[in-house]
Every structure is written in structure tokens, then in C-alpha cells.
Amino acid sequence: MQNWKLQLSLQAVTLFATLAPLHAESPAVQPPVAPSAGFASIDPPAPSPPLLQDHSFSTGLQSSTRIQGSTGIQSDPYRAYAAFTGRGDEHSRLHTDLFVPLISDRQNLLFSDIRGQFLSGGGAEGNVGLVYRHMVASDYIVGVYGFYDVKRSANENTFHQATIGGELLTDVWDFRWNGYLPEGGSVHAVDASAVISNGNLVVQNNQERAYAGTDAEVGLLLCRIPNYFDSELRGFVGAYHFDTNSPTAESIQGPRVRAELRSFDLPFLSLDSRLTLGVQYQHDSVRDSQTSATIGVRMPFGPDRRRHRRMSRIERRMTDVVVRDVDVVTHTTPTPGGQEVAVHALYDFEIGSVTVLDASTADLPAAVASATTDSVIIDGGRGNIYLSQPIEVQDGQQILGGGLQVKGADTGIHAYYGTPVNLYGTDETQAVILTADNSVISGFNIFGGLHGISSDLPSGLDDLVDVLIFSNNVTGAADSGFRFGTLDADSIIAHNRATDNGAHGFDIEQNEGLFVQNNALGNAENGFDLFDNDGEVSLNRSLRNEGFGFFADDNSGNIDENEAYENGLSGFDFLDNTGSIAGNLSADNGLQGFTFARNNGVIEDNLAFDNGGFGFDFADNDGTVQGNLAFDNGDVGFDFADNFGLFQENIATGNFGAGFDFVNNSGQFLANEAIENSGSGFDFVENTAAGTFSNNVAEDNGEFGYDGTNSGTAVNNTGADNEDGNDTFP
CATH class of the missing domain: 2.40.160.160 (Inverse autotransporter, beta-domain)
Structure with a gap:
């Protein structure tokens, strides 16, 4: 820094010596006025001094000189x-x-x-x-x-x-x-x-x-x-x-x-x-x-x-x-000529003519009821909507929430319309949305009310024909989140979510339709309460509800690939099964994984683990129980009274009671496995004269491998390392 100041001082002295003679011959010039400490006005350019043998030039406010000598020539007026x-x-x-x-x-x-x-x-x-x-x-x-x-x-x-x-x-x-x-x-x-x-x-x-x-x-x-x-x-x-x-x-x-x-x-x-x-x-x-x-x-x-x-x-x-x-x-x-008919991205129904309503609509329920277009879109772009009266969907009406995903009917290209909407029911004695036959209800986040979406009319619980209710979320209803009478075979309830409601998540008197990919979380009673199921219930999930995960008085339909976790009572509870219960999972529930009063249908490829009581618990089997797995449950893996049907290829392992605990086998009991259970592998009274008990395996159980008597056919039942012996039967 000192060298730089010295060099600048030498240059100033040289410049002063060069300009001094000219200054002496020039007329007197008034000294400039010092600028103020604040904003300065725009100054006119200062008079340019005369050129000095091409070594100096005007700069407006100051002079700049090319100086030759030990410092060299400044040849870079503009730097990168x-x-x-x-x-x-x-x-x-x-x-x-x-x-x-x-x-x-x-x-x-x-x-x-x-x-x-x-x-x-x-x-x-x-x-x-x-x-x-x-x-x-x-x-x-x-x-x-x-x-x-x-x-x-x-x-x-x-x-x-x-x-x-x-x-x-x-x-x-x-x-x-x-x-x-x-x-x-x-x-x-x-x-x-x-x-x-x-x-x-x-x-x-x-x-x-x-x-x-x-x-x-x-x-x-x-x-x-x-x-x-x-x-x-x-x-x-x-x-x-x-x-x-x-x-x-x-x-x-x-x-x-x-x-x-x-x-x-x-x-x-x-x-x-x-x-x-x-x-x-x-x-x-x-x-x-x-x-x-x-x-x-x-x-x-x-x-x-x-x-x-x-x-x-x-x-x-x-x-x-x-x-x-x-x-x-x-x-x-927009692409010229690039408009296509909009159909729903998932269910392919045409949206058609639309009425768009939002929080600024003066009487929204009345506006829905009087709409004559194919669809009513309730948009959330102007904020939340508070309702003291139900929205009553009309027969054949499509009522859709903003944020609607559609696709072009010709190209299938996807697009969205509007903003997702929140509906708040302020009266706990009335539902927020009341359904009707041949209607579509989709895309709503619903809070409060008696029910979120319901057919519980003042005249009684209504049965529904050909309804499509999907992609709705219901939270904090005073009673069940979704409440319907009979859903006919053409009805679909799909991709909905019921959370923290005062009773069941989903409460249906009788399902004859398709009930798929719904979720029930944290409800005060059952996640899914299907009094009778004659339809298809698949790919649904029930989590942390205080009652059963899934309950049905009777199942004559299909209950397939559903999941029940951490519910207060059993994961799945049915009085009687004459249909199919297959590919379901039940884990960490307070009581049993699966409970049936009697099985006259098919129970196949289900999984029960870490439940507080039995893995599978039922009275009698007159149907087929096949390929199921029960492990690490708090009591018996499979507990039932009598088998009159086919009971084969089931596995019980690591349970805190017996692997299989039943009274009599009067049917076919084939190729089941009991491994590392705390009690006996197979604990039963009798294989009766009508029964066949063959090709079963008992290994490493805490008590007997086989504990029972044989009056029928029993061959090739093997085992090893059971604590109290009986590694074979008979």
C-alpha cells in the first residue's frame, strides 16, 4: 500500500510540473465549490485542459496521463x-x-x-x-x-x-x-x-x-x-x-x-x-x-x-x-384446434357442461340443487366453504371438487381444473353432503357435520343405485364419516379416506358393489362396518381405529387384499363367511387377527402377525382354510372348534400359544406346519373316523409336537426337537 501511495504521489508531482507553465499563462479560474455531504446536483462537465503532446487527455472530472518510465505505460483502459x-x-x-x-x-x-x-x-x-x-x-x-x-x-x-x-x-x-x-x-x-x-x-x-x-x-x-x-x-x-x-x-x-x-x-x-x-x-x-x-x-x-x-x-x-x-x-x-372433450382421468365419465361455485356463492346448497348442467364444480380458489345446511345432490348429478384431474377423450393427455376445496359442516345433526341415485361425488375435503357423505335422510337411511363416490376425505364427523344404506351392484366407493370420526369410518348396511382402496384411520369405532357384504371389498386399509379394523355380520362376497393395523379390537371380525377372504393382512391389533363365527367359504393366503390374541379364531370350518400364515401372535396361531372341510398348507410359527388348537378333525387336515410355537405344535382332541390327518410338520415347539388321538386316517406326520416329544402322529 505504501509503494502504491508513493507511486501516485510521484505521478501527481510530474503532472503538476507539466501543467504549471500552462496554468500560469491561463486566465484566472474560480476554484470549484466543494460538494455537499449529501446528494449532489448534476455538475456540468469541467473545462478540458489542453492536450499535452498526445500524452494527456480530458476525462471530465479529472485528467489521466500515460506516464513512461520505470512504471511502464498503462495500456489497458478497460479491464475484464x-x-x-x-x-x-x-x-x-x-x-x-x-x-x-x-x-x-x-x-x-x-x-x-x-x-x-x-x-x-x-x-x-x-x-x-x-x-x-x-x-x-x-x-x-x-x-x-x-x-x-x-x-x-x-x-x-x-x-x-x-x-x-x-x-x-x-x-x-x-x-x-x-x-x-x-x-x-x-x-x-x-x-x-x-x-x-x-x-x-x-x-x-x-x-x-x-x-x-x-x-x-x-x-x-x-x-x-x-x-x-x-x-x-x-x-x-x-x-x-x-x-x-x-x-x-x-x-x-x-x-x-x-x-x-x-x-x-x-x-x-x-x-x-x-x-x-x-x-x-x-x-x-x-x-x-x-x-x-x-x-x-x-x-x-x-x-x-x-x-x-x-x-x-x-x-x-x-x-x-x-x-x-x-x-x-x-x-x-393454446394449440389451434387443440380442444378435446374432458373425461375424468380415472373413471372416464364425461364432465360435460359445468356450473362452477365457490365460497362467494350466496346460497351454495340451493345453487347445487337448481343447477341444470351435467356437472357442478365446487372450487376452493376463494377459500373454505362453511355449510349450515347439507348439499343435496340431485338424481343423476355429478358434483366435483376443484383440483379435478381430467384427460382428453382423444389423446388421453392429463390436465387439472381448479383448486382443491374444504367443506366445513357447522351442524352436527346434519350430513355435509347427501347422496342420490345415479350420482357422482368426488374431490372434497370435508370436516365436521353428522356425516361427511351420507344417504341418511330425514325419512330414513336410503338405499342407493349406481353411485360413484371417490377421492373424498372426511374428518371429524360427529358420527360415521361415510354412512349409506344398500349399495347396489353398480355402485363404487373408492379412494376415500375417513379420519378421526365419532363412530365408524365407513358404515354401510349392505354392500353389493365395489368397495376399493379406501382408508379408515383413528375412528372411534370400526374402521369399516359392513353389516352385510355381497360385493367386492379389496385393497382397503384400516389403521388405529378403536374398534375392529373390518367388521361384517355376514360375508358372501369377496374380501381380498385388505390391511388392518393397530386397531383396538380384532383386525377382521365376521359372524359368518360364505364368500372369499383372501390375501388380507392383519397385524398389531389388540385382539385377534381374524375372527369368524363359522367358515363356509374360502379363507386363503391371509397373514396374521403380532396381534394381541389369536392369529385366526373361528368356531367350525365347513369350507376351505388354505395357505394362511400366523406368526408371533400373543396366543394360538389357529384356534377353532371342528374342521369338516379342507384345512391345508397353513403355517403357524412363533406364536405364544399352540400353533394349531382345535377339538376334532372330521375333514381333511393336510400339510400344515407348526414351528417354534410356545405351546404344542398341534393341540387337539381327536382325528375322528371321518378325518384325514396327513403330511403335517411339527418342529421346535415348546410343548408337544402332536397332542391328540387318532381314530381316522393319519399318515406321514413328522416333526423334530419338540420339548415334550410326540414328534410324530400317530
Whole structure:
């Protein structure tokens, strides 16, 4: 630092000695008035001193001299720099800018401008430009430039563009113009959207397009703040216009204003450094109002010891960043002729004509009841909806919540319409939504009320014909979340969720339809209470309910691939089974995994583990019990009275009671395995004269391998290492 100060002092002495004779012959000049400590007004340029044998030249505020000797010649008036700018708007961005002089003297500068831009929401852009600026008589600068731009949009489309422009800069004024020429055919497909067209919901296929256009602006130096890092404030006003050749695309045009506060030669960085704070506002009918703020730091390359002076104001302008639109202007536009009929993405029914209601609707239940369109969409875009009266769905009506997923009937491309909605029932004596025959109810988050969705009418519990109720969530109802009478064979209850309701999650008198992929969590009684099931109950889950996971008085249908976890009582509880119970899982429930009063159907490939009581518990088997697994339950793996049917290939292992505990076998008891249970492997009274007891295995059990008598057929029953022996039977 001391060497630098000494060198500067020597240069000042030399300059003073050179200028002294001329100063003595010049007329007297009044000394300048010292600037105030605050904002300084715009000063007129100081008189230029005469040239000194081509060794010195005017700089506006100060003189700069090429000094020859031991310090060498300063031949780099403009240094390369890197700039980093953060931009906050609807997408946070980071800009990087590399300024590289290629050919330069004080009046002429040819440089490359290399830029990169990264968006937080996805997407990036790169720009490579060549810029030529010429300073005219130290008064103004004329510049021209061209850029090649490439953009990777957030939609993962790539666009190419050429940008050309010109500028006129003075110490006080800015005038600039830019033209943007995207590559021909810059059209790429993007996600479709669901829109209402002529009263019907349709799927609109869209394209992302690059827009050709132009912008221009005028800037003015508003004030200087010399005592604060030699700062200045500039303001700019301009306009832009962009368009594309699509008949469905609207032109993008509007005003733009911005301001920049620039601070130069920052003491904590170096000479030629710069800090820029900016704010910008623009508005057009396509993108609406857009406001952004920027903060940028410029850091030059090269050591300060080679610099002998600060740049003058007009020289600083030679290194100003080229101002242009920050990225290739792209926008999503409808594909001409690209509308399709909208059908539901999962169930393929046509949405058709629509009435859209929301929180601003004065009497929403009345509006639903009086709607004559195919579908009523209740949208959540205006907030939650509070209901003191039920929404009464009409016969044949489709009532759908916002956030609706649809697809095009022709292409199958998916889109969404609206915002998900929350409905709050404020009266615990009435349901929030009352169903009707031939209706569709989907897409609602429902809180409170007596029931979330119900057919419990004032006149009594109604039976339903051909209803489709799916993708609804019901929480905190005073009674059951979903409550219906008989659901006929054409009815579907699917993808619904019942949570923390005051009684059952799902309460159905009789199911003859399809009951699939529903969830019941934390309800005060049973997760699923199906008084009678004659239909299909599959892929449902019951978790942490205080009663049974699944309960049915009688099952004559199919109960397949359901799951019951951590319920207070048994996972599955049925009085009588004449249908099929297959592929279900019951774990960590308070009582039994599976309980039946009697089995006259098929119980196959079910899994019960870690339950507090028996794995499987039933009175008599007159059907088929096959391929089931019971392990690590708190009592017997399989507990039943008598077997009159087929009981084969079941496994009991690691249970805290016997593996199999029953009274008599009068049917076929074949190829079952009891391994490592705390009690006997097989604990029974008798294999009767009508029974066949063959090919069973008992190993490593805590008591007997086989404990019972044989009066019928018993062959090839083996075992090993049972604590109390009886490794074979008979």
C-alpha cells in the first residue's frame, strides 16, 4: 500500500510540473465549490485542459496521463470483469456476466459479453454477445451489438434466438433499442390445461412458443451521491412488444420502468468494481404486473497496482452492461384446434357442461340443487366453504371438487381444473353432503357435520343405485364419516379416506358393489362396518381405529387384499363367511387377527402377525382354510372348534400359544406346519373316523409336537426337537 501511495504521489508531482507553465499563462479560474455531504446536483462537465503532446487527455472530472518510465505505460483502459446478479421476481434468478475486452483504446472498445442465468423453479439460459462501442469527443458513446441466446425453459423445452441492438450513451442520458429474433418454428408441446369453453369443460392442448419482438428505453441520470462510494441514481422508462404467429396467442406489450443505484470503485473490492441495486416494474395483459429487484456485484480481473487512476464517468459508461430483456420471451399458448372433450382421468365419465361455485356463492346448497348442467364444480380458489345446511345432490348429478384431474377423450393427455376445496359442516345433526341415485361425488375435503357423505335422510337411511363416490376425505364427523344404506351392484366407493370420526369410518348396511382402496384411520369405532357384504371389498386399509379394523355380520362376497393395523379390537371380525377372504393382512391389533363365527367359504393366503390374541379364531370350518400364515401372535396361531372341510398348507410359527388348537378333525387336515410355537405344535382332541390327518410338520415347539388321538386316517406326520416329544402322529 505504501509503494502504491508513493507511486501516485510521484505521478501527481510530474503532472503538476507539466501543467504549471500552462496554468500560469491561463486566465484566472474560480476554484470549484466543494460538494455537499449529501446528494449532489448534476455538475456540468469541467473545462478540458489542453492536450499535452498526445500524452494527456480530458476525462471530465479529472485528467489521466500515460506516464513512461520505470512504471511502464498503462495500456489497458478497460479491464475484464465478472459480475454476479441476484434477481428476485416470481422466479428467483442468478445471473452471471463475463465482460472480456478484445480490442480497446480509450475511444474504441470491442468486447465479448458472456452470460448465464439460472432459475430456482427450473430452467436456464446462456447468452454470447459481441459488442462494439465508440466514444465521440469524450461526449457520447455509440454502440452496436449482437447476441446468440439459448434457453432451456422450466417446461424442458429448448429455444434459440438472435438479439441485435444499438445504444447511445452520454454521461447523463441513455437511449437504446433491441430486436429479438427467435429461431423459426420455436414451438414445443407443454402440459395441457382444463378450461371451460362454451359452457363445457374441455382439455386444451398447449404449446410453448418463443416470441419475436422489440423493446426500447430512455434513461436519465437523476442525481449523484459522491460522498457515498461515488454513487449515482439513474431512472429509465421504456416499452416492449412481443408477438408470435399463432392465431390463439395474444401479443405481449406494455410499459416498463426501472431505477438503478450504482456505486463505483468499492473500497472493500478494487478499482473498477461496482455495486448495483435495482428495481423494475412492467405490466402487460398476458403476464400481468411483474415487479423485480436486483443486486449485482462487479469484480474486475487484474491487480490494482497496474492501475494508475480511476476511470472517468464517460469511461465507466464504456463498460456499462448491455441492457436487454433478461431472457428469451416464451409463453404457453393454446394449440389451434387443440380442444378435446374432458373425461375424468380415472373413471372416464364425461364432465360435460359445468356450473362452477365457490365460497362467494350466496346460497351454495340451493345453487347445487337448481343447477341444470351435467356437472357442478365446487372450487376452493376463494377459500373454505362453511355449510349450515347439507348439499343435496340431485338424481343423476355429478358434483366435483376443484383440483379435478381430467384427460382428453382423444389423446388421453392429463390436465387439472381448479383448486382443491374444504367443506366445513357447522351442524352436527346434519350430513355435509347427501347422496342420490345415479350420482357422482368426488374431490372434497370435508370436516365436521353428522356425516361427511351420507344417504341418511330425514325419512330414513336410503338405499342407493349406481353411485360413484371417490377421492373424498372426511374428518371429524360427529358420527360415521361415510354412512349409506344398500349399495347396489353398480355402485363404487373408492379412494376415500375417513379420519378421526365419532363412530365408524365407513358404515354401510349392505354392500353389493365395489368397495376399493379406501382408508379408515383413528375412528372411534370400526374402521369399516359392513353389516352385510355381497360385493367386492379389496385393497382397503384400516389403521388405529378403536374398534375392529373390518367388521361384517355376514360375508358372501369377496374380501381380498385388505390391511388392518393397530386397531383396538380384532383386525377382521365376521359372524359368518360364505364368500372369499383372501390375501388380507392383519397385524398389531389388540385382539385377534381374524375372527369368524363359522367358515363356509374360502379363507386363503391371509397373514396374521403380532396381534394381541389369536392369529385366526373361528368356531367350525365347513369350507376351505388354505395357505394362511400366523406368526408371533400373543396366543394360538389357529384356534377353532371342528374342521369338516379342507384345512391345508397353513403355517403357524412363533406364536405364544399352540400353533394349531382345535377339538376334532372330521375333514381333511393336510400339510400344515407348526414351528417354534410356545405351546404344542398341534393341540387337539381327536382325528375322528371321518378325518384325514396327513403330511403335517411339527418342529421346535415348546410343548408337544402332536397332542391328540387318532381314530381316522393319519399318515406321514413328522416333526423334530419338540420339548415334550410326540414328534410324530400317530
